[in-house]
Amino acid sequence: MIKIDDVSQQTVRYNGGYIVGISLISALGGYLFGFDFAVISGALPFLRNEFQLDVWWEGFLTGSLALGCMAGCLFAGKLADSYGRKYGLVVAASVFAVSSLGMAFSNSLQIFVAMRFAAGIGVGMASMLSPMYIAEISPAEIRGRNVSINQLTIVVGILVTNLVNYFLADEGPEAWRWMFGLGTVPAALFLIGVIWLPESPRWLITVGQTDKARKILSKIGNEHFVAVTQHAIEHSLKNAPKASFTDLFQKGVRPALIVGITLAVFQQLCGINVVFNYTSTIFESIGADLDRQLMETVTIGIVNLIFTIVAMWQVDKLGRRPLMLIGSLGLSVTYLALAFVLQNGAAPWVVSLLVLAAIAMYATSLAPVTWVLITEIFPNNIRGIATSVATVSLWGAYFILVFTFPVLAKVLGTYGPFYLYAAICLLGFLFIKKRVSETKGRTLENLEESYVRH
Numbered sequence: 025m026i027k028i029d030d031v032s033q034q035t036v037r038y039n040g041g042y043i044v045g046i047s048l049i050s051a052l053g054g055y056l057f058g059f060d061f062a063v064i065s066g067a068l069p070f071l072r073n074e075f076q077l078d079v080w081w082e083g084f085l086t087g088s089l090a091l092g093c094m095a096g097c098l099f100a101g102k103l104a105d106s107y108g109r110k111y112g113l114v115v116a117a118s119v120f121a122v123s124s125l126g127m128a129f130s131n132s133l134q135i136f137v138a139m140r141f142a143a144g145i146g147v148g149m150a151s152m153l154s155p156m157y158i159a160e161i162s163p164a165e166i167r168g169r170n171v172s173i174n175q176l177t178i179v180v181g182i183l184v185t186n187l188v189n190y191f192l193a194d195e196g197p198e199a200w201r202w203m204f205g206l207g208t209v210p211a212a213l214f215l216i217g218v219i220w221l222p223e224s225p226r227w228l229i230t231v232g233q234t235d236k237a238r239k240i241l242s243k244i245g246n247e248h249f250v251a252v253t254q255h256a257i258e259h260s261l262k263n264a265p266k267a268s269f270t271d272l273f274q275k276g277v278r279p280a281l282i283v284g285i286t287l288a289v290f291q292q293l294c295g296i297n298v299v300f301n302y303t304s305t306i307f308e309s310i311g312a313d314l315d316r317q318l319m320e321t322v323t324i325g326i327v328n329l330i331f332t333i334v335a336m337w338q339v340d341k342l343g344r345r346p347l348m349l350i351g352s353l354g355l356s357v358t359y360l361a362l363a364f365v366l367q368n369g370a371a372p373w374v375v376s377l378l379v380l381a382a383i384a385m386y387a388t389s390l391a392p393v394t395w396v397l398i399t400e401i402f403p404n405n406i407r408g409i410a411t412s413v414a415t416v417s418l419w420g421a422y423f424i425l426v427f428t429f430p431v432l433a434k435v436l437g438t439y440g441p442f443y444l445y446a447a448i449c450l451l452g453f454l455f456i457k458k459r460v461s462e463t464k465g466r467t468l469e470n471l472e473e474s475y476v477r478h
Contacts, residue, residue, distance in 0.1 A: 039243065043162055046221055049217040050221060052154075053117070054181065056210055062325070064086055065186070065303050083427040083428065083429065092143060093144040096116070096151075098412055105227075105409060109156065109223065110223045114218050124204055124205060128205030159400060172339055175391055182328060193314065230261060271406050288398060290390070294352070298426065299379055304321075305430070328387045332392060335392045348460065355445075358382045360443070360446045362375070363446065366438055366442070367437065429441055
């Protein structure tokens with residue numbers, strides 16, 4: 025048990041082991057997010073030959089995941105507010121399993137894109153529900169670290185998938201089918217784990233199931249923790265109307281909505297997912313062979329994992345805002361250098377070094393911290409809908425990014441888009457400096473009073 029003191033000097037105790045355990049189960053959704061996100065990088069060289077892709081179809085095939093994610097987020101928000109966070113996670117896990125098999129057995133481009141769209145529905149649901157669930161069951165003092173567990177499982181999923189892709193690459197032109205089909209295994213494990221998860225106590229109180237909520241809260245902490253948490257949740261819900269999309273545009277909620285949507289869009293338009301999804305394209309442009317291209321994806325995965333762990337260590341110490349400021353400005357400078365060396369034909373090791381520096385910047389800042397902030401800043405009664413809108417915006421930006429890169433790279437050269445991404449990162453830095461407040465160590469209910477104007 026971990027001890028903390030609240031403002032009244034009464035001792036609150038909470039069960040850190042139990043909280044981390046259920047957070048890890050929920051965060052398996054992040055692993056599958058990482059799988060579907062990364063598998064395309066290794067499979068793309070095979071898919072180009074299998075389906076004779078031009079740059080437009082290459083961008084659309086890659087981005088079709090994001091279109092599904094947008095649909096999944098909209099569906100998940102309403103589902104989570106009506107039937108609970110746990111139910112939504114069960115649906116997400118089921119969609120993951122079916123779509124992985126569907127992609128593996130696709131015999132036409134149209135069927136493959138449809139199955140990747142379906143996979144996106146599962147990714148979109150999990151990308152919203154997993155961090156939101158973790159935020160709602162975690163005490164304020166460790167919420168940032170726990171929500172970052174979801175980002176950790178995402179990067180583990182990316183690394184493992186890149187390793188599997190690398191070893192499958194020599195299995196012939198049909199290797200891509202195994203790359204996608206193996207996603208069924210972690211999807212099944214996620215589904216089994218989610219069945220055993222407790223429901224979010226905050227959601228239970230929202231729908232009037234207070235006794236069930238107290239039982240779950242009593243597993244998380246002692247009686248004083250239960251009483252304090254229940255009172256704070258009920259106070260935040262007092263006289264709050266049933267959530268609807270129109271509530272998001274009320275004057276009091278608008279500041280939080282603007283921050284949430286802007287951060288979500290920035291996390292994607294900062295450009296880093298071009299590095300993740302088009303690693304082979306970037307290194308092919310400087311003469312690297314397929315083996316070197318796939319090995320670069322593995323190296324990227326390792327660096328991504330290491331610096332995500334650094335972010336988990338710092339997010340509740342250094343804070344959300346400093347990490348976001350450092351990351352956005354650092355990415356801007358790194359992209360300028362990367363664009364310059366790509367434009368001037370630098371050695372592959374120089375390009376690799378700058379790519380890894382960009383990954384490190386992103387992994388310690390925008391990657392985990394954006395998800396933490398999105399789960400923190402919205403009021404309890406509309407958190408599901410508001411989070412879904414922010415996450416839909418994130419996936420819309422992802423689609424724009426990955427759809428446009430092959431076209432921009434053909435017109436401008438592979439280096440050209442990185443000048444644009446550098447400018448976007450600078451604008452993001454200025455927005456964060458002006459509009460984002462620190463949230464570490466504060467309860468969700470307390471943050472509601474800061475980001476929402478009454």
